[in-house]
Amino acid sequence: MTPEQRKRLDEDGYVMIKNAIEPIGLERVQKAYERIQSQTAQKWREDVKNGTAKGGYGHGPNAHTMSRVDEQDEVFLDLSANPKVMPLVEDIIGQPQSISVTAHCHHAGTKAHTNWHRDWPSWMHHKWIIKAKIFYFLDDQTEDMGCFSIVPGTHTLPDGPPKDQYRDDTLETMPNMKKVLGKAGDAILWNVLMWHTGTANTSNKDRRIIIGSYQPFWVKKWGSRTPPPVVVNWADTPQKRELQGIHAVGGRASWDRLDVPYLPEHEELVKQKKF
Numbered sequence: 707m708t709p710e711q712r713k714r715l716d717e718d719g720y721v722m723i724k725n726a727i728e729p730i731g732l733e734r735v736q737k738a739y740e741r742i743q744s745q746t747a748q749k750w751r752e753d754v755k756n757g758t759a760k761g762g763y764g765h766g767p768n769a770h771t772m773s774r775v776d777e778q779d780e781v782f783l784d785l786s787a788n789p790k791v792m793p794l795v796e797d798i799i800g801q802p803q804s805i806s807v808t809a810h811c812h813h814a815g816t817k818a819h820t821n822w823h824r825d826w827p828s829w830m831h832h833k834w835i836i837k838a839k840i841f842y843f844l845d846d847q848t849e850d851m852g853c854f855s856i857v858p859g860t861h862t863l864p865d866g867p868p869k870d871q872y873r874d875d876t877l878e879t880m881p882n883m884k885k886v887l888g889k890a891g892d893a894i895l896w897n898v899l900m901w902h903t904g905t906a907n908t909s910n911k912d913r914r915i916i917i918g919s920y921q922p923f924w925v926k927k928w929g930s931r932t933p934p935p936v937v938v939n940w941a942d943t944p945q946k947r948e949l950q951g952i953h954a955v956g957g958r959a960s961w962d963r964l965d966v967p968y969l970p971e972h973e974e975l976v977k978q979k980k981f
Contacts, residue, residue: 707797715798715835719861719900722886723791726893727842730785736844738781739809739914742772762808763917764819764904769812775916776807776937783807783940786918787949791840794895798835801923803951805837812852812913818877818906822867824860825898835897837921842893844914847886852907854886854894854915861899878905927951932961944969 707715714721727735750770753759765771776782786804795802812819826837847853857880860867872880885905886894896902907913933952941947944967952962 718858720896768816772809
C-alpha cells in the first residue's frame with residue numbers, strides 16, 4: 707500500500723483501486739455472475755411476487771442479491787485472494803479472512819433499497835480495521851445508476867448516521883455525500899464504519915457489483931457449518947486455508963484435506979485447540 711492509499715483509508719475511510727479485477731479477468735467474473743444470476747432469477751421473482759424475499763443488500767423488488775457465490779464458483783474464491791487487493795487488505799486487517807463474497811444487482815429504474823447506515827458497531831482497534839469490504843464494479847458506474855454513496859471520514863465518528871433524517875425522499879440531502887463512480891473492473895476498498903447507502907437507479911442499466919468482506923483470521927467463520935467441497939479443494943496452500951477460515955474449524959475433521967500444512971505461526975495455536 708502506498709503512503710497516499712494509507713492516508714486515504716485513514717482519513718477518508720476508503721481507497722479506489724483501478725482495474726482491480728484485472729488479475730482474475732473481468733469477463734471471467736462477469737460470466738460467472740451471469741450464470742448464478744440466471745440460476746437464481748426464478749426463485750428471486752417468485753419470492754418478490756409472494757412477498758417472501760429476504761436478505762441483505764436490499765434483496766427484494768429493487769435488488770437481486772446472490773449470497774455465498776464463492777461457494778458456487780471457484781472464480782469468486784480466486785477473487786477473494788486477488789493479488790492486486792490482498793496487500794492492501796493485509797495492511798489494514800493484518801492476517802485477513804474472507805468472510806463472504808456476494809453478488810448484487812440493483813435493477814434499472816428502481817428505488818433506493820436502503821437508507822444511510824454503517825455495517826458494524828463502533829468497535830475500533832488501535833491498529834487494525836476490524837471489518838472491511840470491497841465492491842468490484844462489473845460495469846461502468848454512473849451517477850444515475852443508484853451507485854454506492856458514502857460520507858468520507860465518518861468511519862472515525864462514535865455514532866452512525868441519524869435515523870430520522872436523510873431518508874427516502876431526502877436521502878440525497880446528506881451533507882458531504884459522495885457518489886462513488888468508476889469503470890468496469892475498478893473497485894472501492896472501505897471501512898464498514900463509514901456511513902453509506904445506495905440511491906435510486908434511474909438509469910436503464912442494472913448496477914452489478916461483487917461484494918467481498920474481510921475480517922481478522924481469528925474470527926470464527928464457519929461455526930457448525932461444514933465448508934463445501936469447492937472451498938476445501940481450492941484451499942491448497944496454508945495461506946488459502948487461513949483466508950477461508952478452514953484452520954479455525956474442527957481441525958483435521960473428516961471433510962478436511964491432510965496434505966496442506968498450517969502456517970508456522972498457527973501451529974502452536976492448533977496444538978492448544980480442542981478439536
